[in-house]
Amino acid sequence: MKAINEYISASLAERKNKQSLRTLKQETSLIDFCSNDYLGFARSAELKSLYEHEVKKYPEYLLGSTGSRLLAGNDKFTEELESEIAGFHNSEASLLFNSGYDANIGIFSSLPQRGDTIICDQYIHASIIDGVRLSHATRYVFIHNDLNSLEEKLKLAKGRIFIAIETVYSMDGDEAPLKEICDLAERYNAAIIADEAHATGVFGRQGRGLIDELGLESRILARIITFGKALGVHGAAVLGSNQLRSYLINFARSFIYTTASPFLNHLAVKVSYTYLQTGDHQSKLIERIQLFKSKLDSHINSISSRSGIQALIVPGNAKVRESAKELQNSGFDVRPILSPTVPEGAERLRICLHNHNSLAEITNLCNKLNNIL
Known part of the structure; x- marks a missing residue:
C-alpha cells in the first residue's frame, strides 16, 4: 500500500511541476466558448419543454434500465429508436452505446483481430487509441490528413485492414479528406471506421454528418455518432450493416457487460433528433x-475550419495560458491547449462557437482577441 501511495503522489507531483495537472471545475458565470453544445440544445428551453411533454406519455417508465441489453435492459422503445436513428443517417442499422468512448472501445477492441492492421490518423481520439490497444491488431499512425503518409502505411499493412479517422477533428475542427481516403481504402481493400462526433448535428442534411454531406455512406464500414455534443443529450451509436450490429451485440464487451442507459436517456435522444x-x-x-x-x-494565426471549433495558434505554454486567463478575466470561457497535448510551438486557444452565443458576444470576444494576440 505504501509503495502505491508513493507512486500516486509522485505522479501527481510530476504533473503539477509540468503545470499539466488536471482538476475538476464547477460551472462558472463566464460566457461559454468552450463546450461542445454547438447548437445550444443542452440549454434549450424549447427542447426541454418538448421532452417534458413526451415524458408524460410514459407514466410507467422505470428510472433505471435494470440490466444490460442482453439481460433485462432491452425494450421495444430502444430498438425502435435505433431503427429511427439508422433511417435518419441513411444506414441499414444502428446500435446504441452508453457513450462515444464505449462505442469506440466496443468496435475497435472486437472487430480487428491479432494479425490485422489498424491505421490511425495522428490526431485520432483517445477512445479509439484505447480500443485499438485492446484489439491486439498491429497499429500504424499516419501524419494528420496526409494521404501520402496513409498510403505508405497501407503498403505495410497485413491481414484485414482498418482505417480509423474522425470526419471533423475535435482539437482543431478541421475535416478529413474523406473522398480521397475512400479512394485509397478501396485501392488497398481496407475498411474505414469514421468517428462523426463533432460532425453530427453540424454538417450534412439537417445535421446527418459530413459523410452524408459528401454522399459517402456506402463507402464507409462504420460510423460512430454521439449525442452529447450538438444534440445536447448523452450516449452514442454505431451505424453500419445489420451484420455489423449483430456482431457487436455478440462481441463488443463495452456493450455486453454494462447496464444499458435508462429509458429517460433514450427518450431524450429521440426528442433531440425530432428537434434537430x-x-x-x-x-x-x-x-x-x-x-x-x-x-x-x-494577423491572428487560425486553423481553417468550417465547424464550431475554431483554433488560434498562440505558441508557448506560458503565452497561451496567459491569453486564456486574460480572456477569462474579461468574462469569456476560453481554454488553452498546451504542449505536449499539441506539438511544442503549436499551443492554441480552442474556441467553440454555439447558437446560444449572441452576435454581440462573439463580436466582443473577437475585439478582445484582436487586442491581446
Missing part, C-alpha cells in the same frame, strides 16, 4: 462562425 429536424439550427451556427472569422484580425 425543425428550425434553422445549422444556418444559425454558420452565421456565427462566419461572423467570428470576419471580425478576427488577419
Whole structure:
C-alpha cells in the first residue's frame, strides 16, 4: 500500500511541476466558448419543454434500465429508436452505446483481430487509441490528413485492414479528406471506421454528418455518432450493416457487460433528433462562425475550419495560458491547449462557437482577441 501511495503522489507531483495537472471545475458565470453544445440544445428551453411533454406519455417508465441489453435492459422503445436513428443517417442499422468512448472501445477492441492492421490518423481520439490497444491488431499512425503518409502505411499493412479517422477533428475542427481516403481504402481493400462526433448535428442534411454531406455512406464500414455534443443529450451509436450490429451485440464487451442507459436517456435522444429536424439550427451556427472569422484580425494565426471549433495558434505554454486567463478575466470561457497535448510551438486557444452565443458576444470576444494576440 505504501509503495502505491508513493507512486500516486509522485505522479501527481510530476504533473503539477509540468503545470499539466488536471482538476475538476464547477460551472462558472463566464460566457461559454468552450463546450461542445454547438447548437445550444443542452440549454434549450424549447427542447426541454418538448421532452417534458413526451415524458408524460410514459407514466410507467422505470428510472433505471435494470440490466444490460442482453439481460433485462432491452425494450421495444430502444430498438425502435435505433431503427429511427439508422433511417435518419441513411444506414441499414444502428446500435446504441452508453457513450462515444464505449462505442469506440466496443468496435475497435472486437472487430480487428491479432494479425490485422489498424491505421490511425495522428490526431485520432483517445477512445479509439484505447480500443485499438485492446484489439491486439498491429497499429500504424499516419501524419494528420496526409494521404501520402496513409498510403505508405497501407503498403505495410497485413491481414484485414482498418482505417480509423474522425470526419471533423475535435482539437482543431478541421475535416478529413474523406473522398480521397475512400479512394485509397478501396485501392488497398481496407475498411474505414469514421468517428462523426463533432460532425453530427453540424454538417450534412439537417445535421446527418459530413459523410452524408459528401454522399459517402456506402463507402464507409462504420460510423460512430454521439449525442452529447450538438444534440445536447448523452450516449452514442454505431451505424453500419445489420451484420455489423449483430456482431457487436455478440462481441463488443463495452456493450455486453454494462447496464444499458435508462429509458429517460433514450427518450431524450429521440426528442433531440425530432428537434434537430425543425428550425434553422445549422444556418444559425454558420452565421456565427462566419461572423467570428470576419471580425478576427488577419494577423491572428487560425486553423481553417468550417465547424464550431475554431483554433488560434498562440505558441508557448506560458503565452497561451496567459491569453486564456486574460480572456477569462474579461468574462469569456476560453481554454488553452498546451504542449505536449499539441506539438511544442503549436499551443492554441480552442474556441467553440454555439447558437446560444449572441452576435454581440462573439463580436466582443473577437475585439478582445484582436487586442491581446
